[in-house]
Amino acid sequence: MATITIDEKQYTVEEGRNLIDAASDLGIDIPHFCYHPGLAPDGNCRMCLTEMEIRPGQFGIVTSCTIRIKDGMNFRFNSPAVLDNRKGIMEFLLINHPLDCPWCDQAGECKLQDHSFDHGRGHSRFVETKRVPPKKDLGPHITLYTTRCILCQRCTRFCDEISGTSELGVVQMGSKSEIATFEDVPLDNKMSANVADICPVGALVTKDFLYKPRIWHYDKVDTVCPGCATGCNTTLETMHQKIYRTRPRHNEAVNGYWMCDEGRFCYHGWQDADRLTAPLKRVDGELVQATWPDAMDAAVSGIRAVLDGEGDSAMGVVGSPMATNEENFVLCKLGAEAFGSPRTGLDRKLEGEAWTSKSGFHIDADKAPNTRGARDMLGAGSLDDILRGIEDGSIRGLYLLGGDIGRTLSPEETAAFRKLEFLVVHDVHRSDLAELADVVFPGAIPFEKNGTMTNGQGRVQRLSPAFPPPGGAREDGAILRYVGQRMGADLGGTDPAGVLEEIAGNVEGYAGLTYDLIGDQGAMTGGEGPSEAAGG
Amino acid sequence: MAAPIEILTAPLPAETDPGDIDAYLAGGGYGAVRKALKSMSQTELIEEINASGIKGRGGAGFSTGMKWNLCADRFPRYLCANADESEPGSFKDRLLLESKPHQIIEGMIITSYALGINLGYIYIRGEFFQIIDQMEAALEDARKHGFLGADILDTGYDLELYVHPGAGAYICGEETGLIESLEGNRPYPRLKPPYFPAAIGLWGQPTIVNNVETMAQITTIVDMGAEAYKQIGSEEDTTGPRLFGLCGHVNKPGIYEYDSDVTLRELIYDAAGGIRDGNRLKGVIPGGISAPILTPEEIDTPMGFGALGKLGSMGGTGGIIVMDETTSMVDALLNASSFAAHESCGQCTPCREGVPWMNDILRRIRNGQGRDEDLDLLLDVCKQIHGHTVCVFGQAPGVWPVRTILVKYWPEFRACIERKELVVLPLEESYLRPDQYEHIPPVPGNFRLKTDEADAAG
Numbered sequence: 006m007a008t009i010t011i012d013e014k015q016y017t018v019e020e021g022r023n024l025i026d027a028a029s030d031l032g033i034d035i036p037h038f039c040y041h042p043g044l045a046p047d048g049n050c051r052m053c054l055t056e057m058e059i060r061p062g063q064f065g066i067v068t069s070c071t072i073r074i075k076d077g078m079n080f081r082f083n084s085p086a087v088l089d090n091r092k093g094i095m096e097f098l099l100i101n102h103p104l105d106c107p108w109c110d111q112a113g114e115c116k117l118q119d120h121s122f123d124h125g126r127g128h129s130r131f132v133e134t135k136r137v138p139p140k141k142d143l144g145p146h147i148t149l150y151t152t153r154c155i156l157c158q159r160c161t162r163f164c165d166e167i168s169g170t171s172e173l174g175v176v177q178m179g180s181k182s183e184i185a186t187f188e189d190v191p192l193d194n195k196m197s198a199n200v201a202d203i204c205p206v207g208a209l210v211t212k213d214f215l216y217k218p219r220i221w222h223y224d225k226v227d228t229v230c231p232g233c234a235t236g237c238n239t240t241l242e243t244m245h246q247k248i249y250r251t252r253p254r255h256n257e258a259v260n261g262y263w264m265c266d267e268g269r270f271c272y273h274g275w276q277d278a279d280r281l282t283a284p285l286k287r288v289d290g291e292l293v294q295a296t297w298p299d300a301m302d303a304a305v306s307g308i309r310a311v312l313d314g315e316g317d318s319a320m321g322v323v324g325s326p327m328a329t330n331e332e333n334f335v336l337c338k339l340g341a342e343a344f345g346s347p348r349t350g351l352d353r354k355l356e357g358e359a360w361t362s363k364s365g366f367h368i369d370a371d372k373a374p375n376t377r378g379a380r381d382m383l384g385a386g387s388l389d390d391i392l393r394g395i396e397d398g399s400i401r402g403l404y405l406l407g408g409d410i411g412r413t414l415s416p417e418e419t420a421a422f423r424k425l426e427f428l429v430v431h432d433v434h435r436s437d438l439a440e441l442a443d444v445v446f447p448g449a450i451p452f453e454k455n456g457t458m459t460n461g462q463g464r465v466q467r468l469s470p471a472f473p474p475p476g477g478a479r480e481d482g483a484i485l486r487y488v489g490q491r492m493g494a495d496l497g498g499t500d501p502a503g504v505l506e507e508i509a510g511n512v513e514g515y516a517g518l519t520y521d522l523i524g525d526q527g528a529m530t531g532g533e534g535p536s537e538a539a540g541g
Numbered sequence: 542m543a544a545p546i547e548i549l550t551a552p553l554p555a556e557t558d559p560g561d562i563d564a565y566l567a568g569g570g571y572g573a574v575r576k577a578l579k580s581m582s583q584t585e586l587i588e589e590i591n592a593s594g595i596k597g598r599g600g601a602g603f604s605t606g607m608k609w610n611l612c613a614d615r616f617p618r619y620l621c622a623n624a625d626e627s628e629p630g631s632f633k634d635r636l637l638l639e640s641k642p643h644q645i646i647e648g649m650i651i652t653s654y655a656l657g658i659n660l661g662y663i664y665i666r667g668e669f670f671q672i673i674d675q676m677e678a679a680l681e682d683a684r685k686h687g688f689l690g691a692d693i694l695d696t697g698y699d700l701e702l703y704v705h706p707g708a709g710a711y712i713c714g715e716e717t718g719l720i721e722s723l724e725g726n727r728p729y730p731r732l733k734p735p736y737f738p739a740a741i742g743l744w745g746q747p748t749i750v751n752n753v754e755t756m757a758q759i760t761t762i763v764d765m766g767a768e769a770y771k772q773i774g775s776e777e778d779t780t781g782p783r784l785f786g787l788c789g790h791v792n793k794p795g796i797y798e799y800d801s802d803v804t805l806r807e808l809i810y811d812a813a814g815g816i817r818d819g820n821r822l823k824g825v826i827p828g829g830i831s832a833p834i835l836t837p838e839e840i841d842t843p844m845g846f847g848a849l850g851k852l853g854s855m856g857g858t859g860g861i862i863v864m865d866e867t868t869s870m871v872d873a874l875l876n877a878s879s880f881a882a883h884e885s886c887g888q889c890t891p892c893r894e895g896v897p898w899m900n901d902i903l904r905r906i907r908n909g910q911g912r913d914e915d916l917d918l919l920l921d922v923c924k925q926i927h928g929h930t931v932c933v934f935g936q937a938p939g940v941w942p943v944r945t946i947l948v949k950y951w952p953e954f955r956a957c958i959e960r961k962e963l964v965v966l967p968l969e970e971s972y973l974r975p976d977q978y979e980h981i982p983p984v985p986g987n988f989r990l991k992t993d994e995a996d997a998a999g
Binding site for chain 2: 048049051052066068089090092093096097098102130134155157174175177179180181206
């Protein structure tokens with residue numbers, strides 16, 4: 006730790022931290038544009054200039070973003086020289102800025118607006134002609150409003166340091182400088198949309214979020230990306246039960262400040278799916294909409310018919326890597342208490358391409374968010390075990406948690422499921438799987454779930470629901486409890502925090518985990534505590 | 542009266558090609574390299590350079606000996622000879638590169654030996670394509686004669702030197718911009734601290750960046766000895782011979798070699814044969830466009846770095862731009878400012894936005910659309926840029942010409958605005974006298990008005 010002086014007051018801060026971050030820890034905001042904590046400092050915007058004592062009694066101008074804290078440093082944040090410089094920089098940045106805030110998508114979260122309000126002079130002395138370079142289409146996700154750009158070069162540094170793909174650079178020089186790509190190499194990498202997040206102004210925008218409602222109208226929910234086993238921490242911005250934008254949430258142990266484009270935009274697939282809003286039951290070979298009590302009656306009598314007999318349970322239960330730890334746990338409990346200890350398995354997951362960026366940001370090959378957690382809850386059983394059971398006739402009824410919009414059935418799976426006497430499925434749309442079922446319960450998509458998931462590293466993280474499931478759809482945990490109740494088993498309360506307590510008491514590696522401990526940064530299984538694993 | 546000297550400009554033997562190494566050897570060439578490598582230790586060499594009192598000839602006049610002493614104790618170290626001469630009004634490096642390539646190479650070998658450097662670059666302005674070819678050939682000749690390569694002169698010392706063509710921008714001559722350019726990047730100057738080249742330079746290693754004239758002078762120092770060298774010029778101010786390039790409205794423009802005690806008046810009226818058409822002097826820029834202008838009352842100054850610094854100007858590159866009484870100072874400043882606006886690299890905000898803005902304002906004034914508040918606005922923009930930029934470009938060619946020409950020729954700018962057209966005032970009315978403005982040290986070019994008119998305007 007080091008003791009430093011800021012405006013004649015003494016503070017104790019971490020040694021070696023840069024001045025902007027150290028001041029931020031103390032609640033003091035040093036305005037800046039080009040510095041981003043996830044990138045190496047560049048010192049080009051000159052907004053963060055402060056005065057530092059360089060010889061006894063003599064202060065000199067320094068860039069706060071490059072100053073590393075040492076004991077005894079003495080700063081002035083509010084001297085006339087510092088304040089005049091901020092005023093000057095704001096004026097310089099705005100002389101060629103179009104000031105098109107009324108139709109700029111960044112308005113409301115724009116550093117230029119914020120700092121102009123705090124440090125600008127309120128009127129312009131510029132009477133010359135502004136430069137008006139045309140906007141550019143940089144790649145599949147990103148558009149550059151060149152006029153708004155302040156050339157802080159966060160985006161070029163991101164492509165150099167983080168994605169390692171270096172598509173962006175500066176062309177021309179002086180006031181004609183522009184961010185650009187090579188003609189035949191668009192900004193098209195697996196993390197490209199992050200440049201829009203880190204752009205401090207409205208220059209780089211995602212095409213996805215262009216001309217959408219103002220940012221202050223949204224409800225924000227912190228959750229975890231369902232796109233792969235990395236489990237990037239995200240914030241959803243929603244309005245009227247619709248997601249408008251996903252942005253990465255900082256978690257140094259998981260994703261740093263970043264997320265991949267696939268995860269960022271995957272909400273479209275879920276949101277655009279033709280959702281089930283009422284249960285379905287099979288009547289005369291056709292699936293028809295039913296009320297919840299009707300569907301529940303059909304399910305309970307079907308399951309009872311399968312269970313009606315001596316010996317081992319003829320039911321099987323299949324958990325889902327798309328479902329939370331709590332849902333998979335309750336599913337097991339339902340099996341144990343109501344289905345006479347059936348065989349359990351984990352549904353097949355989707356395999357994709359793994360990719361690791363220059364900075365170590367990792368996209369997992371496992372495209373389900375909770376394979377590890379679901380396996381921890383369910384044990385070692387696989388879908389293949391269940392299919393063999395169906396084949397040899399020892400499993401005649403199946404209770405399956407679906408809910409993955411990307412899931413398609415193989416011919417073998419279809420053939421096996423057709424053999425079943427009774428199939429109950431939770432799903433979110435009329436999938437191949439649902440079409441084979443006798444009863445389909447309409448479940449929730451990951452953005453509607455409350456609970457925890459365990460990512461590929463073994464970090465347990467919390468999901469928060471952005472909104473309730475639509476119409477008659479319900480969270481899967483609630484459906485399982487309803488089934489349990491009708492089968493005469495008490496599966497406990499509906500609060501996921503309570504279920505997690507049960508998990509902590511029963512599942513190996515989860516001992517001691519609570520919602521409070523997990524917090525917004527997650528906690529490692531196996532009692533390792535917060536880990537310093539590579540993030541962004 | 543000062544007499545011209547012929548050390549760096551010593552004439553070549555008749556009918557010889559400057560790149561001809563045999564002719565150079567016949568005239569005692571590479572004697573300094575032999576002397577340094579065979580009979581002097583590294584410490585002795587560094588002491589010799591320190592004792593000579595030589596100040597770097599790139600423009601800032603920083604002590605070369607001190608620069609060498611600041612070199613961090615890490616290896617490998619690199620040498621960059623800066624031949625990216627592009628300051629408007631300067632052409633002395635070009636003359637040396639064309640006429641004395643081997644003297645520069647000698648200086649680079651001695652410098653490298655003194656500092657334990659085994660790899661050096663000579664970064665030559667890209668537009669000097671003939672010079673680049675000549676220098677490549679000269680390096681090849683030196684290599685063939687065993688002055689470069691492995692085990693030079695059987696001393697066990699190895700050195701390679703390479704030519705690197707410049708990337709076509711003024712900023713490539715800024716020492717850290719040059720290093721970035723050498724590394725293959727955009728020549729954005731680096732932040733200082735921490736990137737002082739002597740500590741963290743090329744490829745992150747300690748690097749010495751010296752002007753090519755300084756390199757040539759190192760050869761001279763070793764040849765004649767520090768004692769003899771410091772007799773040239775004045776030990777209190779600037780030692781050694783200096784090359785002055787006179788251009789503009791003089792009768793005999795060209796390079797003239799004098800010691801630094803020569804006055805500006807002598808250079809203009811004696812060396813360069815006075816001003817064209819018998820006109821009177823209006824202003825003179827003493828060391829490349831960045832050096833703050835001097836009015837006719839100020840030209841009796843010696844040309845040492847210190848003496849010019851006392852006037853709020855600077856020695857700069859020794860490129861002297863002479864302007865006679867027919868010159869519009871508004872036009873002259875617009876020209877200087879256009880250069881700065883075009884050459885600003887665009888890395889940091891104040892220079893990228895502020896310098897072109899000043900250019901726009903000046904163009905408006907020149908076109909008769911100036912407003913009363915424009916002159917104060919210009920001074921205020923200067924203040925907003927000064928000291929707030931990554932490198933010294935923002936202030937040297939960016940701010941200093943505006944601040945000095947504007948302040949010293951205030952009446953001409955006022956007249957332009959009042960009469961709404963380009964005006965050249967009669968000489969006596971066009972500029973302020975030294976008691977009407979003041980220089981605020983230590984920075985050059987930091988001038989402010991102290992006249993009644995300034996109060997009225999302010």
